[in-house]
Every structure is written in C-alpha cells, then in structure tokens.
Amino acid sequence: MADNKNPQQAAINIELSEEVAEGIYSNLAIISHSNAEFVVDFIRLMPNVPKAKVKSRIILTPQHAKRLLYALKDNLQKYEMQFGKIEDVDTPVPPMNFGTPTAQA
Numbered sequence: 001m002a003d004n005k006n007p008q009q010a011a012i013n014i015e016l017s018e019e020v021a022e023g024i025y026s027n028l029a030i031i032s033h034s035n036a037e038f039v040v041d042f043i044r045l046m047p048n049v050p051k052a053k054v055k056s057r058i059i060l061t062p063q064h065a066k067r068l069l070y071a072l073k074d075n076l077q078k079y080e081m082q083f084g085k086i087e088d089v090d091t092p093v094p095p096m097n098f099g100t101p102t103a104q105a
Contacts, residue, residue: 025044028045038064039060042057
C-alpha cells in the first residue's frame, strides 16, 4: 500500500466556481496582523469617490502568509523574465482611514 502521508504526493482536487473565477478587481491592499493571523483586505479605490469598500478579506496563518510571500516573489520573477521589469510607481498612498479595526491578539 502506498504511503500517502507526504503532502507532496497527495493529490488535491480544487474546485473553482464561476463566480469566484470571475475575480474581484482591487487596486489597494491593507495588511494587518496579530500573533496568530494575517488579515489582507483587498479594496477598490475609484477616482473622485471619497469612499472605498473592502471587496475581499483573506485571513492567513503566519506560515501561509510567508508561503504566499515566497509564491508572489517567484511569480513576479517569472513575470519579469517573460514581460520585462515592472517599474515602481511613485504615487501617493491614500489615507488609511477605512474604518478597519487595529489588529489585536
């Protein structure tokens, strides 16, 4: 009998609904954390609209947050190898008074 305890060998069946597959556009992310989790709020800011709404919130363990960091770094490197360097944009950061609570343990 095969040993399926190794997570590298186990197959994961991932389902993606049509609604989720459409995605949600975000042009701002606010990240906060406690000792147990990272909270990433994805926000859509629109020009000349004084109010913005959180469109999606993702809550991660610190370990998953670190894996996400490494995966983003890897994908950005692959993107730049294929399409060229992504230039940093010097745009002012909008005020961060969206009414989100301060992270607490």
